[in-house]
Amino acid sequence: MVVDSFRLGIDFGTSSTVAALVGPDGRVRPLLFDSSPLLSSAVFVGPDGTPLTGVDAERAGLSYASGLEPNPKRRIDDGTLWLGEREVGVVDLIGVVLRRVAEEAYRVTGRSPAGVVVTHPAAWRQARLGLLAAAAAAAGLGDVRFVPEPVAAAAYFVRVLGHALPADRCLVVYDFGAGTFDVSVVRPAGPGFEVVASAGLPDVGGLDLDAAVVAHARALTGGAADAWSRLDWPQTPADQQARHALWRSAKAAKEQLSRHPAADLHVPLVGADVRVTREEFEKLATPLLDRTSALTLSVLREAGVAPEQVAGVFLVGGSSRIPLAATLLHRTLRIAPTALDYPELVVAEGSLHALNPPPFTAAPAPPGTQAPPHPGAPAAPVRRSSRASRARKLLAAGAAVVVVLAIVATVVVLKSLADPGPITGATKGPTLTGHTDDVTAVALGGPDGSLVASASDDDTIRFWGVETGKKDGPDLTGFSIAPDEIDFDPDGRRLLTLSGSTVQLWDTEKRRNAFDTIDELDTETGLPSPGSIADVAFVDGGKRVQAAFSYGSVLTWNTSDGKRVGTYPTVAGPDKLFSDVALSPDGKRLATVASKDGLRVYDVEKKSLVGGELKTTDGYSSFDHLTFSPDGTRLAVTNSYDVVVFDVGSGKVVDTFEGHTGSINTLAFSPDGTVLASAGNDNRILLWDLVAHRELTTALTGHQKKTGDSTNSITGLAFSADGNHLASSSTDKTVILWRMTRD
Secondary structure (H helix, E strand, C coil): CHHHEEEEEEEEEEEEEEEEEECCCEEEEEECCCCCCEECCEEEEECCCEEEEHHHHHHCCCCHHHHHHHHHHHHCCCCEEEECEEEEEEEHHHHHHHHHHHHHHHHHHHHCCCCCCEECCCCHHHHHHHHHHHHHHHHCCCEEEEEEEEHHHHHHHCCCCCCCCCCCCCCEEEEECCCCCEEEEEEECCCCEEEEEEEEECCCCCHHHHHHHHHHHHHCCCHHHHHHHHHHCCCHHHHHHHHHHHHHHHHHHHHHCCCCCCCCCCEECCEEEEEEHHHHHHHHHHHHHHHHHHHHHHHHHCCCCHHHHHEEEECCCHHHCHHHHHHHHHHHHHHCCCCCCCCHHHHHHHHCCCCCCECCCCCCCCCCCCCCCCEEEEEEEECCCCHHHHHCCCCCCCCCCEEEEECCCCCCEEEEEEEECCEEEEEEEEECCCCCEEEEEEEEEEECEEEEEEEECCHHHHHHHCCCCCCCCCECCCCCCCCEEEECCCCCEEEEEEECCEEEECCCCCCCCCCCCCCCCCCCCCCCCCCEEEEEEEHHHHHHEEEEEECCCEEEEEEECEEEEEEECCCCCCCCCEEEEECCCCCCCEEECCCCCCEEEECCCCCCCCCCCCCCCCCCCEEEEECCCCCCCEEEEECCCEEEEECCCCCEEEEECCCCCCCEEEEECCCCEEEEEECCCCCCEEEEEECEEEEEECECCCCCCCCCCCCCCCCEEECCCCCEEEEEEEEEEEHHHEEEEEE
């Protein structure tokens, strides 16, 4: 069928790519590839260099596995990779998939599209969009327009399903795909939509649920060790085909369990059939799906969106079809999600209903790719939700009271170990500018305590002088994921960073990795599903680094060589999943929050509870942003707009502070533990006197907030070791230094 003109929408996915056409009559229909709307994103390059994609690529990869890349989207930051005996640019691989879409669209309509829209994750910025645009150009798609995936989903929710989304309400887009999970909060913006906040889990997707089914089959056929060895590491084409058949069968069983109470799985080479019940599958899937629900709740809290502001929860992505996903999400949010029969088609069709963005200007393709530069103009950047709550733990433990110079009358006298006096307030110092995206975390330290370090979503860490406010030396760059937690060690010679689940140590003087032989600390636990790293800190005077995982595991490394020195698996016991955790400065205590168990503190070495559940006098037990005092005797937490301080020993509330008008993102104790700073979405810093149990001074303001824009917020706070300075970071792309005033 030939139409006068049409537009093409493409959702380039990790495992599958979906495309939709809209003609002059406004009717949208999906493109079919081999009789299916889902085109496998796999790309195969054979010995002769001929590329294949879709089921053809998967079939060819059975006999020549080294020529297959099953998930090109995951490799977008790699530049080039080896397939078979040749080096191939990632842009070229993505271009192969997009070219297949372009060819099918031309076959159906007989002409090139009048416009092309390509969707992308909300967190992707200029560099990745440039590569995607270059791939589209290589595929012959011309000038493409980009739409964030959650914006496309919102357009479908409103303009296809007909749901209302008032200007003062938000839509939660729960995108559970094959390779990753993403959650976004979207709101109306003029005639279109904008992303208020977004976060994701790169290690949770449908493929991980398939792996859980395979692991279950392995457990039921454990005696066939030789057969499983061949399935795990196929050395022949026959073994490769058997492995492919096993994983396809696992995926089919998973999908069947969405509709039926049981499914059968054939395990090749083992020669056995395994029955999986829905109850067994849900037990396997619950730990992964609990993480998606917990992240959804966390994003809403960090965005300052109350339940009454949520107009709907929309499930998209093929893996969201699993009934348990909707059940757990409903239980967590108390809002019934909207689920469809074909959630994987939503984003591609929704992109054609979204407000058209301007064409994108691609930077020149990186060396080694065949894609030419692509002209155009960039789409408006989409802010990613910074996990700013982690910046609350940036202080080193046990900072000493410094020796000060005191002036008595007209005689200058040196007073060793003099008390500098209590903090009474703060005055605004310099505003540090230079980052090109949200500043996600801040730390004060350096060899002589004279440095400010800040991490940003522009994938850099910058340094400034505390006294001068001027840039100090080169930046740290090359992060594939923007750091969201940073901390100086006590002597200031090392900087600790957490980027996703990657922990790194940096030499602050040489501005390079601290180790010559490794780039990052080994976070492999050797344990089943440790979860994501939720807190990381220096302990033992900076001699060690400790990391706490969302499943309660605590790992320790030497900072001298990066070697792991011990592990305390599942400190809190089996089958635990925490929405937030915090390590005490000495590494001996772990504070946790879970939906069922509430707020609790564990002894890391003994793996036992310290007291009972921590609650307020009215029984409230849902908290986040956990932060220990420097001496570990107090635990500060937030419950939306309020700060609650517990005595760790007794478990009793010692302070409750009210005053914020937006949700709180970050907390920081002064080194002597007498002052607590809090900040968040109301763009104000409040100082609390923990001795007098009151607000210390009027709110500190200075970070910019655009008129009519409620998305800017303070993301991080950090005191200097001497307690004389406080630094704050913000989504306005700046850091502000505050000088503490004293009696």
